[in-house]
Amino acid sequence: MHDESRYPDPYTFLPERFLDDDGSFKHNECENIVFGFGRRICVGRHFADTSIWSVIAKVLAAFTILKPLDENGAEIPVEPKFSSGPAIHPLPFRCRIVPRFERMDEKKLEELIIAGST
Ligand code: HEM
Numbered sequence: 001m002h003d004e005s006r007y008p009d010p011y012t013f014l015p016e017r018f019l020d021d022d023g024s025f026k027h028n029e030c031e032n033i034v035f036g037f038g039r040r041i042c043v044g045r046h047f048a049d050t051s052i053w054s055v056i057a058k059v060l061a062a063f064t065i066l067k068p069l070d071e072n073g074a075e076i077p078v079e080p081k082f083s084s085g086p087a088i089h090p091l092p093f094r095c096r097i098v099p100r101f102e103r104m105d106e107k108k109l110e111e112l113i114i115a116g117s118t
Contacts, residue, residue: 034087061100062112068094 002010007017020026035042042048067075081091099109 058113062104062109063097064100066096066098068096 004010018026018028035045035048067078070076076094078093078095081093082088083091101108
């Protein structure tokens with residue numbers, strides 16, 4: 001993923017690099033390697049993909065994720081750090097997760113999440 005010849009400026013967050021000019025996803029032969037391949041490919045891959053998409057969409061619909069604050073209320077920059085190895089993931093980092101809408105309470109949050117599931 002950090003191959004400069006395939007992904008220019010590989011350390012910059014540029015999600016649009018994976019889109020064609022018309023906005024559809026570019027085919028990427030590595031995209032589903034996590035689910036294996038051939039006869040033993042994961043049978044739960046569509047369920048897993050859809051569930052992860054749904055969880056991310058619901059979290060982003062309900063919450064804004066912001067930088068943490070110091071004791072004076074100033075934002076602390078987040079320096080992204082990642083694990084190494086075959087399954088790379090972000091290392092833990094501090095952040096603030098706040099409701100996206102004013103006057104959000106548990107009941108409204110539940111309604112929003114259930115509405116997104118139907
Ligand atoms: C992000 C989630 C998941 C990942 C990364 C994943 C990944 C994998 C991988 C790498 C394999 C082995 C493929 C091989 O041997 O070549 C596999 C097999 C399998 N997975 Fe998943 N999986 C996920 C979710 C699920 C879910 C949600 C289910 C069921 C609902 C599931 C059911 C299975 C089954 C039954 C196999 C064995 C298939 C076979 O041997 O014929 N997986 N999975």
